[in-house]
Amino acid sequence: MKKLLLKTFLLLLLSQIHLLAKDYNASLFGIKSDGVTLNTPSIQKAIDFISEKGGGKLKFYVGRYLTGTVQLKSNVIIELNEGAVLVGTTSIYDYSGVNGTKALLIAEGQKNIGVLGKGVIEGQGPAVLEQIEKQIQKGYLKETILQASPALIAMNNCTGINMEGFNLQNACGNFISFSACKQVSIKGLSIRKPAVKEAKGFIFAQIVGLNMENIFVETAEPEIQSDGMSKNITLVNCKNASGKNLMMKN
Amino acid sequence: MTYINKITLFFFLLLGFQLSAKDYIATEFGVKNDGITLNSCSIQKAIDFIHEHGGGRLVFESGNYVTGSIYLKSNVTLQLDYGATILGSTNPFDYVKDKKIGWMSMIFAVNQENIGITGKGIINGRGFITANNMVNYIHRGVYADPLKYDRPNETNRPQNIYFRECTNIKITDITLKDPASWNQTYDQCKNLYVDHITVDSKSYWNNDGIDVVDCDGVVIKNSYFDAADDVLCFKSHSAQHICQNVVVDNCVGRSSANGLKFGTVSRGGFKNFKVTNLTIFDTFRSAITFAAVDGGEIENIVIDGVRSINTGNVIYLRIGDRWSNGKKPYMKNISISNVYAEVPLGKPDVGYNFEGPIEDLPRNISPASIVGLLENKIQNVTLKNIQIVYPGNGNPMYAKRGLTPEELDGIPEMRDAYPEFSQFKELPAWGFYVRHAEGITFENVTFTALKKDYRPSVVLDDVKNATFSGLQVNEPESKGKQQVFPYKSSNLIIK
Numbered sequence: 001m002k003k004l005l006l007k008t009f010l011l012l013l014l015s016q017i018h019l020l021a022k023d024y025n026a027s028l029f030g031i032k033s034d035g036v037t038l039n040t041p042s043i044q045k046a047i048d049f050i051s052e053k054g055g056g057k058l059k060f061y062v063g064r065y066l067t068g069t070v071q072l073k074s075n076v077i078i079e080l081n082e083g084a085v086l087v088g089t090t091s092i093y094d095y096s097g098v099n100g101t102k103a104l105l106i107a108e109g110q111k112n113i114g115v116l117g118k119g120v121i122e123g124q125g126p127a128v129l130e131q132i133e134k135q136i137q138k139g140y141l142k143e144t145i146l147q148a149s150p151a152l153i154a155m156n157n158c159t160g161i162n163m164e165g166f167n168l169q170n171a172c173g174n175f176i177s178f179s180a181c182k183q184v185s186i187k188g189l190s191i192r193k194p195a196v197k198e199a200k201g202f203i204f205a206q207i208v209g210l211n212m213e214n215i216f217v218e219t220a221e222p223e224i225q226s227d228g229m230s231k232n233i234t235l236v237n238c239k240n241a242s243g244k245n246l247m248m249k250n
Numbered sequence: 251m252t253y254i255n256k257i258t259l260f261f262f263l264l265l266g267f268q269l270s271a272k273d274y275i276a277t278e279f280g281v282k283n284d285g286i287t288l289n290s291c292s293i294q295k296a297i298d299f300i301h302e303h304g305g306g307r308l309v310f311e312s313g314n315y316v317t318g319s320i321y322l323k324s325n326v327t328l329q330l331d332y333g334a335t336i337l338g339s340t341n342p343f344d345y346v347k348d349k350k351i352g353w354m355s356m357i358f359a360v361n362q363e364n365i366g367i368t369g370k371g372i373i374n375g376r377g378f379i380t381a382n383n384m385v386n387y388i389h390r391g392v393y394a395d396p397l398k399y400d401r402p403n404e405t406n407r408p409q410n411i412y413f414r415e416c417t418n419i420k421i422t423d424i425t426l427k428d429p430a431s432w433n434q435t436y437d438q439c440k441n442l443y444v445d446h447i448t449v450d451s452k453s454y455w456n457n458d459g460i461d462v463v464d465c466d467g468v469v470i471k472n473s474y475f476d477a478a479d480d481v482l483c484f485k486s487h488s489a490q491h492i493c494q495n496v497v498v499d500n501c502v503g504r505s506s507a508n509g510l511k512f513g514t515v516s517r518g519g520f521k522n523f524k525v526t527n528l529t530i531f532d533t534f535r536s537a538i539t540f541a542a543v544d545g546g547e548i549e550n551i552v553i554d555g556v557r558s559i560n561t562g563n564v565i566y567l568r569i570g571d572r573w574s575n576g577k578k579p580y581m582k583n584i585s586i587s588n589v590y591a592e593v594p595l596g597k598p599d600v601g602y603n604f605e606g607p608i609e610d611l612p613r614n615i616s617p618a619s620i621v622g623l624l625e626n627k628i629q630n631v632t633l634k635n636i637q638i639v640y641p642g643n644g645n646p647m648y649a650k651r652g653l654t655p656e657e658l659d660g661i662p663e664m665r666d667a668y669p670e671f672s673q674f675k676e677l678p679a680w681g682f683y684v685r686h687a688e689g690i691t692f693e694n695v696t697f698t699a700l701k702k703d704y705r706p707s708v709v710l711d712d713v714k715n716a717t718f719s720g721l722q723v724n725e726p727e728s729k730g731k732q733q734v735f736p737y738k739s740s741n742l743i744i745k
Binding site: 028029030036037038040041042044045049068091092093094131134135138140 | 278279280282286287288289291292294295296299318341343344383386387390392
């Protein structure tokens with residue numbers, strides 16, 4: 001009897017999880033895979049919609065999805081399937097930031113979020129950098145190159161972050177920047193082709209619970225920059241371009 | 251102030267003016283004119299920059315610029331050069347539904363001053379595609395809307411321009427095309443100047459020409475409108491505000507609704523209007539409709555010089571009681587003069603996109619009308635030098651409203667109905683019908699029916715103090731017919 005109850009309970013729990021984790025194709029929200037249409041508001045609408053409906057996956061299939069900054073919301077996972085490329089726009093005024101860091105994908109104060117899949121996040125770093133330099137030169141942009149350069153992913157004060165399997169390339173700024181986040185899992189990422197020499201693979205500040213496995217990072221050293229204020233860190237098989245194991249100060 | 255001081259001040263003013271008139275080229279901010287790139291953020295950056303640096307013009311040189319919602323700021327003018335087109339994004343999600351305004355728009359301005367959109371360029375909302383994309387999103391359950399009449403609510407489709415509580419607005423020379431909703435709305439603004447604009451606006455339902463809501467100080471002149479919905483539409487959304495001090499001159503309009511319209515939302519009212527040299531053609535409803543159906547006050551209106559050609563109705567003045575909330579509506583001191591009008595037998599807007607809806611007939615051709623309420627009479631209306639040519643041909647076997655007390659009293663009051671000239675179905679006159687009014691003057695008015703009609707030309711019902719001087723009625727085969735029929739009316743003078 002007890003076993004039966006437990007089974008029923010488990011089944012119920014499973015069905016609940018299934019309900020919560022509904023899948024949504026990007027096209028449902030009019031998101032275009034042509035590499036030309038700027039999808040920022042449509043992707044944002046999709047994320048907001050999925051989050052409001054209790055969460056789920058926003059699935060991108062093969063194609064180039066041009067976008068400016070979008071904000072991840074609680075219980076939303078972005079799934080980039082093989083061949084799906086989230087492309088950062090070269091229009092620099094389409095980027096905004098979190099905690100002083102501009103990025104293509106940002107999150108602030110959200111829970112249970114992530115990016116999964118075998119796709120790519122492409123920053124178009126060299127072209128973005130060129131635009132930033134031009135706008136600074138003309139006097140329209142009052143920021144420094146460093147302030148203006150968008151990272152690919154920046155999150156602040158989030159809990160339960162899951163990044164797995166995808167490739168990041170051509171970031172204009174740093175690739176991934178997390179601050180004051182808890183329970184962060186990063187697995188199987190490949191990080192390549194920084195546009196700026198000084199750009200880092202990871203910037204971490206005050207992380208509690210960080211698990212990194214099977215990471216390849218091709219950026220300037222140290223590939224992981226840390227403020228030394230993070231706790232509970234595990235790094236397994238994280239290598240730089242010369243095959244050296246990555247280290248991180250606790 | 252000494253003379254020198256004055257000169258210095260003048261110099262500074264001039265200097266200030268020059269500074270504020272600085273030109274900035276849009277593409278310099280990374281705005282693309284390729285007709286593909288969504289430029290909302292870059293254009294916004296440019297506007298903000300100019301606004302923060304003393305003002306000036308953001309110049310769009312020849313090319314196609316795609317954008318979603320942007321907010322115009324004080325002292326910034328969007329200059330659209332000849333050959334420049336601002337293309338509205340066709341994706342509804344690229345537009346903001348402004349929280350204060352409650353509508354979507356491409357170009358917003360809220361609480362700004364000294365702003366404008368100028369130049370011989372085009373703003374094309376591409377609203378047909380945008381509206382239909384919105385319909386798709388609604389069907390997929392991604393956007394919530396009841397789809398009343400199987401279309402998204404007006405507020406869930408972007409307009410081209412929506413300015414709210416702005417002062418000193420200049421809209422000149424531009425062409426405004428194809429929004430998904432109303433075209434351009436100026437709401438609670440002061441000093442609006444519109445000159446030489448062209449509006450081509452029949453891409454979706456509710457495409458008005460221009461909506462002026464509760465504004466004070468308005469000039470609209472030398473402009474051309476072709477719109478699916480009302481052309482020159484003055485509204486009063488707020489019972490605490492009045493649309494007033496308005497001059498309209500030398501405008502031409504075509505509509506599948508009304509030409510010059512006050513209302514339908516008419517809560518505060520409309521005062522001190524002067525409309526001159528107005529041409530309305532191929533228009534489904536009335537050349538002129540004044541509606542006070544929501545408690546609004548209408549007074550001191552002068553209309554001088556109207557050509558109304560192939561238009562379903564010429565004049566419709568109406569007091570009703572729709573959303574008055576206890577407020578007493580009135581309409582008084584209206585002067586309409588120098589009008590030449592031709593009313594057709596067929597549908598005037600046939601063949602235009604989003605034609606006006608065909609009503610459930612029968613009715614013969616309706617007369618121009620002034621219809622108040624028993625307790626709120628329309629007062630002091632002067633009609634001078636008016637010529638209206640009707641098709642006549644009213645056939646009592648098709649629809650009949652005779653002159654017996656039962657039949658005249660049987661015309662419904664329709665206090666809370668939507669005001670349209672055709673709302674009463676068959677009316678008992680072919681030229682002019684007046685009910686619940688005081689002080690109506692017809693001076694040198696000619697009604698012509700091209701064919702014999704079973705009805706008289708004019709019926710007055712519950713009218714006090716009506717004066718006709720120089721009334722001329724032309725109707726074939728109608729010698730000796732009584733052409734003016736008073737009922738429950740007093741002090742009628744025919745000179």
